[in-house]
Amino acid sequence: MSRSARPSTREEILAAASRLFAAAGFKGTSLQDIAGAVGCSKAALLYHFDGKDAILAELLAPAVEAFRALDARLAALDDEAVRPAAVEGYVDLVLRFRREVTVLYGDIPELLQRPAFAGVHELTERLREALTGRSRTPQACAAALLVLGGVPVACMEQPDVDAGELREVLVRSAARALDVPGS
Amino acid sequence: MSRSARPSTREEILAAASRLFAAAGFKGTSLQDIAGAVGCSKAALLYHFDGKDAILAELLAPAVEAFRALDARLAALDDEAVRPAAVEGYVDLVLRFRREVTVLYGDIPELLQRPAFAGVHELTERLREALTGRSRTPQACAAALLVLGGVPVACMEQPDVDAGELREVLVRSAARALDVPGS
């Protein structure tokens, strides 16, 4: 009786939910969608899990725990050593839990497909090329995406900071990340 | 076109929708919520706009148009001049349309409040401090948020790139953005 020989329904549910949450977001995925992907009834999901939130919680538990472990590791370092360790640790964390992180942003793609955002995708694509100086090296692409995704977050999270000051520091940081000459 | 003597119902709807969309996301805001904030009936919204999507479209139209203008401006530049212009143009664009950009990420905060993400907010806060070396200068904070928001996007948008390679280039770009010594 090896418990992990065949994929149990429970594991199939988690796998399907992970895929669907990452593709269409948490809100954008209904229990019916998951049940359809697994090939069982919606009631079967709710037999194995105490609701939709419980599925999400179990799916993200390893990622959250790893985040907590990183936090504990960084807390033991002094102010000098903490910065490079935080950078490497964060990048590693995100890369290790790519799928889980994608769940967080999963609702955005569907939003971008609405008529209000018609053409924005192509604009973003060209902006990404402009940020790399129309180069295609992995280094340039990754840096461009870092700026593309980071600037809005930096602006959103600091709504009270003066726009002029924010502009100056963000342009400088972004240019450094991109290795733009003269920065 | 209506003359803007006092705020018309139509303008009140747009203002309330902008506020609510940014706070709770597009999906997270119902027509009933908007109507309640404005102080009118749900049917009144649908008299002034052809559905929920139309409200979003009108709300974001100026931002999309500005994005398009930036795209046209960048297209006329050569590969050398385009990079610094793209950086400044993008930062300016996002800062000018902070509210509109926030709508895109609006669904995330509510998601983060679910039990699955219990404690993650505090972890993120401490990680931000670690990335700045526990400093509080605006430059360091903005750079940390740029990295915090940019790394997941860079990982998500390049799912096929080898993790090891992505790790190396992201660590380097992030460290440069943060101005970490020895990068």
Place this chain on the structure above:
DNA sequence: CCGAAACCTGTCCGATCGGTCAGACCCTGA
């Protein structure tokens, strides 16, 4: 003063959501 257009409301609709429930179908150990 009147009729039409603009504005707004209450009410209703079909669809879909997350979730509940009684019962049926196994498989297994006594």
Place this chain on the structure above:
DNA sequence: TCAGGGTCTGACCGATCGGACAGGTTTCGG
């Protein structure tokens, strides 16, 4: 053989969603 726990289903529920519709009220030009 039968009892019982684990598994799963179909039917159903209340709530909420975006939206449609008929009709009432206000405003305004002729």
